[in-house]
Amino acid sequence: MRIFRSILLGCMLTLPFTVSTYAQDISVTLNDAPLTCRTAPVLENDRVLVPMRDIFEPLGYDVTWEQKQKTITAVRNDTVLQMKADAVFAAVGNTKIALDAPVRIQNGITMVPLRFVAQHSGANVAWDGKNAVVSITTHVADKYEVADSVVTIMTNKNQGSGVILSKDGKIATNYHVIENASMGQVIFSDGTVYQGDVTVVGLDPKADIAILKIKEDNLTPIGKTADVAIGEKIMTISSPQGKRNTKTEGQLLAKNNDILSFSAPIKQGSSGGGLFNAKGNWIGMCSSFYQNSYYAIPAKKVLAVPTNLQIPIGQMKNYAYRPSVPQNITITKEGDRAASVYWTPVYGVDYYRIYSASALDGPYKKLTNKEIGNDHWFWGFPHSFKIAYSGSRQPLFIKVEAMKNGASLGMSNPVQVF
Numbered sequence: 001m002r003i004f005r006s007i008l009l010g011c012m013l014t015l016p017f018t019v020s021t022y023a024q025d026i027s028v029t030l031n032d033a034p035l036t037c038r039t040a041p042v043l044e045n046d047r048v049l050v051p052m053r054d055i056f057e058p059l060g061y062d063v064t065w066e067q068k069q070k071t072i073t074a075v076r077n078d079t080v081l082q083m084k085a086d087a088v089f090a091a092v093g094n095t096k097i098a099l100d101a102p103v104r105i106q107n108g109i110t111m112v113p114l115r116f117v118a119q120h121s122g123a124n125v126a127w128d129g130k131n132a133v134v135s136i137t138t139h140v141a142d143k144y145e146v147a148d149s150v151v152t153i154m155t156n157k158n159q160g161s162g163v164i165l166s167k168d169g170k171i172a173t174n175y176h177v178i179e180n181a182s183m184g185q186v187i188f189s190d191g192t193v194y195q196g197d198v199t200v201v202g203l204d205p206k207a208d209i210a211i212l213k214i215k216e217d218n219l220t221p222i223g224k225t226a227d228v229a230i231g232e233k234i235m236t237i238s239s240p241q242g243k244r245n246t247k248t249e250g251q252l253l254a255k256n257n258d259i260l261s262f263s264a265p266i267k268q269g270s271s272g273g274g275l276f277n278a279k280g281n282w283i284g285m286c287s288s289f290y291q292n293s294y295y296a297i298p299a300k301k302v303l304a305v306p307t308n309l310q311i312p313i314g315q316m317k318n319y320a321y322r323p324s325v326p327q328n329i330t331i332t333k334e335g336d337r338a339a340s341v342y343w344t345p346v347y348g349v350d351y352y353r354i355y356s357a358s359a360l361d362g363p364y365k366k367l368t369n370k371e372i373g374n375d376h377w378f379w380g381f382p383h384s385f386k387i388a389y390s391g392s393r394q395p396l397f398i399k400v401e402a403m404k405n406g407a408s409l410g411m412s413n414p415v416q417v418f
Contacts, residue, residue: 173272226281238273340383
């Protein structure tokens with residue numbers, strides 16, 4: 001049996017931005033051209049610091065320094081970013097953001113963490129540790145018609161992607177993108193940053209779906225959905241590692257009502273991005289990956305989530321979600337003595353336990369996963385595990401138990417396999 005740890009084991013597509021180089025001379029490029037800085041970026045404690053004014057002014061920000069308070073402020077349209085010397089927090093609008101390195105003054109120039117620039121400037125920012133180059137991009141090199149309907153979503157916990165569902169501001173993403181968040185902002189395909197109110201209007205945590213609402217009224221929605229056949233060409237558009245409007249191409253490998261499996265690579269940060277057919281019709285929302293297996297939630301399942309909630313995103317830090325027991329256990333016979341077992345994936349479950357019995361009322365015996373040598377079983381696609389019938393001919397029933405932090409979340413109803 002092959003074990004997949006996709007949705008359930010937290011291979012979720014969030015943004016790590018660690019630096020692992022000891023290069024001394026760090027250069028900066030803007031849209032592939034060298035950017036002159038009065039002070040070169042520096043590497044301290046495995047974090048890159050960049051001169052704030054030299055970076056933000058070419059991006060269209062007005063930057064001012066207040067000597068008495070030792071505060072630097074960058075303003076572009078409705079976006080206001082503010083930092084104070086030696087502080088480990090910054091203000092994005094009215095929201096306080098933790099920094100991964102303190103702001104410091106070097107030769108009269110304010111140096112700020114590169115990660116903050118990547119997450120809040122509205123530009124695509126990449127760090128090439130091997131060549132010691134900070135690359136900033138404000139344009140999209142290859143424009144796709146549907147890219148205007150795909151956004152980058154930033155919270156104080158994670159970075160992910162999203163798809164615009166309506167002109168008046170509904171956006172779909174994964175629940176794990178906003179999980180435990182106390183603030184959120186949306187970056188559109190052209191680099192415009194929305195930092196106003198974000199409300200959660202739809203939520204299905206066990207399916208890893210969230211619907212957000214922002215106060216905008218002239219957005220480009222995702223357009224019509226479509227069915228897709230196994231083997232068809234597909235493409236993804238998302239923000240892996242914060243790189244907006246990144247496109248990958250492949251084929252649809254398998255599908256059911258819960259999951260689409262495809263070959264187009266996605267990475268951390270792609271959660272909530274769009275999966276499209278060759279004509280650009282929306283077919284699913286990127287959700288997770290494990291090794292070379294990539295998954296999306298069908299568009300129809302995303303659209304089926306009711307949007308009757310009014311939860312400010314700041315309340316998600318206190319939102320209590322308890323994963324449920326597995327549902328829709330499906331048995332697919334493979335001859336007279338073998339079967340594949342599948343169930344609808346449940347976000348947040350650490351692992352499962354499987355019990356078998358020869359009678360509906362038991363007694364049930366816990367099965368050992370011989371591949372890993374314990375009683376842990378994991379959701380997989382197109383099947384979670386296979387079971388072979390041995391011994392004398394008699395009925396066989398199974399139950400599936402969901403586990404979280406070593407505790408049971410409950411047991412499924414028994415299902416007859418043979």
